[in-house]
């Protein structure tokens with residue numbers, strides 16, 4: 001799959017890749033004891049590499065054509081491919097492959113690994129400190145001399161946990177109009193919710209964002225290109241500018257030695273590596289729910305009664321798609337994919353159009369494969385995750401807090417079966 005970049009860079013010699021890394025903040029607090037015996041939790045995840053290769057999920061969605069199955073396999077190669085400095089990795093980056101962070105339950109899953117965002121809030125206005133390398137920290141570098149750090153000017157630092165990609169193609173295939181209509185519906189409990197209109201770098205058009213904690217991207221091709229640059233330091237045709245360590249472009253001289261765009265289209269090719277990785281994500285099967293999450297189960301009833309479904313909408317429908325397996329299909333995502341003002345649960349990072357307190361309703365499908373919850377992974381139990389809801393979700397949270405033990409247990413069984 002290597003394009004012009006590999007050929008070009010083969011001629012350059014790099015020092016042995018001494019990957020420098022900044023220290024990580026401490027892990028979240030231990031869980032409250034669970035109230036009930038739940039379905040087996042996922043096995044402990046070493047913060048290691050590529051263990052998802054062994055996971056049972058991360059397979060292709062059913063009903064693909066032979067050509068689509070080949071696209072999935074080809075894309076998977078790129079998704080697990082380890083980038084090297086010679087191939088365009090860095091100079092600053094967060095990890096060396098997509099699967100290094102996306103592996104829980106199989107290739108494409110979530111993980112406990114998080115990235116760090118920073119900025120400065122002055123008189124209630126958020127500044128992403130772009131000139132100082134913000135808002136995303138790249139915590140590793142191909143040489144210690146160019147390591148990025150959180151600048152002293154930053155007064156807000158937020159962690160963002162890795163989200164799962166299972167079923168991502170179904171999320172992508174939900175028409176903008178469905179989400180716009182969902183936002184327009186009157187909701188109980190003072191819940192509002194609005195679409196995140198974002199510019200899609202691929203088509204150049206305004207689209208409804210749906211991927212990421214802030215619904216910051218509308219398409220997988222755009223998110224992939226964004227992640228190639230911002231997580232791995234690999235420039236491409238949609239993001240051709242290398243990230244300079246803390247905004248200092250002189251530090252790129254001598255360390256950024258691969259010609260941009262590093263992930264270039266090979267002569268005659270229509271897809272670069274990041275496009276192929278997007279194909280893989282688009283064709284990933286969703287995680288099938290267990291019987292404990294059936295619509296008629298006691299826990300599903302509690303989930304409705306509590307008003308969780310106002311935001312965590314159980315199912316939406318895809319529209320037309322050139323991929324038959326994705327066209328006009330129900331999507332059991334448990335999200336409206338809208339931005340909600342979450343009050344104190346907001347992450348303090350404005351990522352337009354999302355404000356400092358707005359977050360995307362987290363899809364709950366595949367929840368049973370995870371062991372950390374909420375945007376910063378602060379919750380290591382579902383109970384803690386629900387109790388941390390605030391803002392528009394305050395009324396639902398308060399209802400949950402008053403549940404009888406039996407109903408709370410039923411809800412936990414439901415959530416742990418998704």
Ligand code: HEC
Nearest residue numbers: 094095098101115160161162163211212213223227228231
């Ligand atoms: C350093 C860890 C890390 C690496 C490497 C990484 N990701 Fe992610 N990924 C994350 C985190 C953290 C999020 C949530 C980010 C946010 O919302 O700000 C995320 C979110 C995503 C999402 C959005 C899914 C959703 O619905 O929320 C997609 C798509 C994605 N990553 C694709 C990729 C691809 C493709 C690659 C490889 C080019 C990649 N990621 C590499 C950590 C990583």
Ligand code: HEC
Nearest residue numbers: 306308311340359360361362373374375385392393396400
């Ligand atoms: C006003 C909309 C809203 C309501 C109502 C709501 N949620 Fe959420 N939920 C969210 C948002 C937004 C997030 C992501 C918050 C974050 O991490 O910043 C979330 C996250 C979660 C998570 C963590 C998911 C993850 O990926 O880490 C769980 C579990 C959850 N909600 C369960 C519930 C339950 C159970 C109820 C009902 C008692 C409920 N929610 C009510 C909006 C809502």
